[in-house]
Amino acid sequence: MNTYLKLNLLGNCFQQRCYLSTSPILHSWFVRLTNVTQVNTEAATPKHTRKRNYPLTYEQRQFPKLIGHTKTWNTFNTSNLRDGKRKAETVSDDLFLRQFIYGTWHSLFVSELIIKRRHNMIILSGLVTRTIHPRRMYFLIGYTEEILSALLKTPVKIEIQTVENKEDVIFTYW
Known part of the structure; x- marks a missing residue:
């Protein structure tokens, strides 16, 4: 693997706050998994309902x-x-x-x-x-x-x- 590709992979990992230097498939799966659990989470704040009936x-x-x-x-x-x-x-x-x-x-x-x-x-x-x-x-x-x-x-x-x-x-x- 050439050095440019290694630096590019590492650069993508640092941009997405992921420090895995494994395959891109595992990397994209890990980023999706961590982003899903960290999006829109705030304690004791109710979420909007679609019909606004809560x-x-x-x-x-x-x-x-x-x-x-x-x-x-x-x-x-x-x-x-x-x-x-x-x-x-x-x-x-x-x-x-x-x-x-x-x-x-x-x-x-x-x-x-x-x-x-x-x-x-x-x-x-x-x-x-x-x-x-x-x-x-x-x-x-x-x-x-x-x-x-x-x-x-x-x-x-x-x-x-x-x-x-x-x-x-x-x-x-x-």
């Missing part, structure tokens, strides 16, 4: 790159600051809280669960549909507050707002 809430429509500008975090946690206490416990508590709420309030929450920590109190907030009787909703609020307060050994308060149905929280279609 509903998004306001929270979902504000993309992750806008956190700090038009969007805020779903968990307010200051234990990760310098000299903070209970770093790992706080994260596992948040995971437990989300699982417990979504299991207890099965398909009633139409928004994300917001967890706020103020001093030693945990405040849970979100939007709930009005599909159950108010007496049952009050029972769920009291039950959840009592059980979580006993398990986490800290006061837990739930602040919910109700909406008529799930379509009321749709901000746009994507």
Whole structure:
């Protein structure tokens, strides 16, 4: 193989960010494989549908790159600051809280669960549909507050707002 052809093959590999110096067939297959997996990938950003019929809430429509500008975090946690206490416990508590709420309030929450920590109190907030009787909703609020307060050994308060149905929280279609 002459040197010009070798340099040309290596030049093509460097242009396509591939450092294989094997056959052109394997090289083109490898480039296609890596490009397919790297095209249009962005975390937590929904893809457009053809008919634009995928509903998004306001929270979902504000993309992750806008956190700090038009969007805020779903968990307010200051234990990760310098000299903070209970770093790992706080994260596992948040995971437990989300699982417990979504299991207890099965398909009633139409928004994300917001967890706020103020001093030693945990405040849970979100939007709930009005599909159950108010007496049952009050029972769920009291039950959840009592059980979580006993398990986490800290006061837990739930602040919910109700909406008529799930379509009321749709901000746009994507």
